[in-house]
Structures are given as structure tokens and as C-alpha cells.
Amino acid sequence: QITLKESGPTLVKPTQTLTLTCTFSGFSLSTSGVGVGWFRQPPGKAPEWLALIYWDDDIRYSASLRSRLTITKDTSKDQVVLTMTNVDPVDTATYYCAHMPGAPNARGYWFDPWGPGFLVTVSS
Amino acid sequence: DIVMTQSPDSLAVSLGETATINCKSSHSILYSANNKNYLSWYQQKPGQSPKLLIYWASTRESGVPDRFGGSGAGTDFTLTISSVQAEDVAIYYCQQYYSTSYTFGQGTKLEMK
Numbered sequence: 068q069i070t071l072k073e074s075g076p077t078l079v080k081p082t083q084t085l086t087l088t089c090t091f092s093g094f095s096l097s098t099s100g101v102g103v104g105w106f107r108q109p110p111g112k113a114p115e116w117l118a119l120i121y122w123d124d125d126i127r128y129s130a131s132l133r134s135r136l137t138i139t140k141d142t143s144k145d146q147v148v149l150t151m152t153n154v155d156p157v158d159t160a161t162y163y164c165a166h167m168p169g170a171p172n173a174r175g176y177w178f179d180p181w182g183p184g185f186l187v188t189v190s191s
Numbered sequence: 192d193i194v195m196t197q198s199p200d201s202l203a204v205s206l207g208e209t210a211t212i213n214c215k216s217s218h219s220i221l222y223s224a225n226n227k228n229y230l231s232w233y234q235q236k237p238g239q240s241p242k243l244l245i246y247w248a249s250t251r252e253s254g255v256p257d258r259f260g261g262s263g264a265g266t267d268f269t270l271t272i273s274s275v276q277a278e279d280v281a282i283y284y285c286q287q288y289y290s291t292s293y294t295f296g297q298g299t300k301l302e303m304k
Contacts, residue, residue, distance in 0.1 A: 104293070113295045113297050113298050114241060114284065114286075114295050115295070116292065116293035116294070116295075119291070119293075127291045129292070163241075175229060175288045175289065176288060177231040177246040177286070177288055178231075178286075179243035179246075179252065180240075180242075180243070181241055181242075182240060184240050
């Protein structure tokens with residue numbers, strides 16, 4: 068059974084850097100084709116994809132947030148970390164990580180399952 | 192980015208009726224090399240994370256009731272919920288995974304009449 072769980076600070080001040088950790092089990096991020104993605108969802112809005120890291124360290128970022136995001140993985144700890152610099156109140160949202168199933172030599176799959184989500188508030 | 196547009200924004204149906212949710216992409220999400228449509232559908236209940244229902248536009252995820260069905264190709268897609276049950280009250284999202292922007296529709300809220 069695959070599970071993921073997000074963790075980090077619940078309150079961050081504007082201009083600070085937000086660091087979120089996704090701890091997962093039930094799969095290995097060294098398995099060919101697999102990926103872990105990060106999303107966020109402001110209250111009452113649709114989810115927004117932020118970043119994705121594949122088993123082979125191939126990394127993709129949202130074009131609109133690329134300059135502020137960094138995604139890394141620690142395969143030995145079964146964790147993926149997302150950092151977002153220079154946060155603003157508009158970054159207040161529930162942040163999710165999710166597993167991307169995959170196949171060797173393939174890119175682009177759905178995300179399943181998702182973690183329970185973690186609410187981050189940006190406020191002074 | 193590929194823009195995903197859902198209709199309607201909200202939908203009220205009676206128990207046992209059929210609900211139909213549409214999703215239109217601004218660009219074809221059919222990959223000609225494998226003839227697959229790179230579209231998924233998610234269900235999100237209040238306070239919960241999105242749950243995968245459908246991938247490849249019409250393949251039901253394991254464990255998803257067969258009253259949920261996906262159809263369509265190219266730019267136009269439909270999620271059909273036959274014989275709607277009370278537990279189907281949720282927001283439904285389509286998402287494309289054709290391009291690495293993984294964009295979602297704005298969501299369709301399903302309520303009971």
C-alpha cells in the first residue's frame with residue numbers, strides 16, 4: 068500500500084523560505100519510471116501543480132513558479148523535499164505530495180495516491 | 192499551458208439519476224504515437240485530498256465503482272456518474288498529463304437535489 072504524508076511549518080512569514088517534506092512508503096523512488104509531485108490548493112480553488120521529481124533525478128517545475136522552487140529527493144529516507152523562496156500571503160494553501168506511477172522510458176502519468184495535505188498559512 | 196475548462200460549474204441531481212460532467216482542453220491531449228488520451232479525473236470530498244477515478248480518459252482505477260465512467264478523445268471529455276449515490280457528493284476535477292504543466296479544470300461541484 069502506497070502512502071504519502073506532508074509535513075512542515077504551518078505558519079510562515081512573508082519573504083521567508085518554506086520547506087515542506089513528503090515522507091512516503093510502499094514504493095521506492097529508485098524504481099524506474101516512478102515520480103513524486105507537489106501540488107497546492109488555495110481554499111475554494113482547484114489544485115495547482117508545482118513540481119515533479121522522477122526516479123532518475125529528472126526534475127520539472129511549474130513555469131510560473133520555477134524561479135522560487137527547488138525539489139530534491141532522499142531515496143535512503145524515502146522523502147522528497149520542496150522549498151519555496153520569498154513566500155507571500157497568496158501562497159497560503161493546502162500543499163499535497165502525490166505518487167506518479169510510471170514505466171521505464173516513459174514520462175507523463177497521473178498522480179495516485181495523494182497525501183492528506185498540509186495547510187500552510189503565510190502571514191506576518 | 193493547456194487550459195482545461197469544465198462544465199457545468201455545479202450540478203444538482205436526485206438520488207439514482209445520472210450526472211454528466213464535461214471537460215474541454217485548449218489543445219489536443221491525444222498522443223498519436225500510442226493513441227492514448229492523457230486525461231485523468233479526480234474526486235475530492237470536503238476536507239480530503241483528490242482521489243483518482245479515471246486515467247487514460249476512460250480506464251477506471253481499481254476499486255472505483257463501475258457507475259463512474261469516462262469517455263472522449265482529443266479535446267472533449269466526459270465523466271458520467273450513473274445512478275448517483277449520496278456518497279458521490281464532491282467536487283470533480285479533470286487533469287491533463289500530456290504536457291508538463293499538469294493543469295486541472297476549475298472543478299464541478301456535484302450536489303444532491
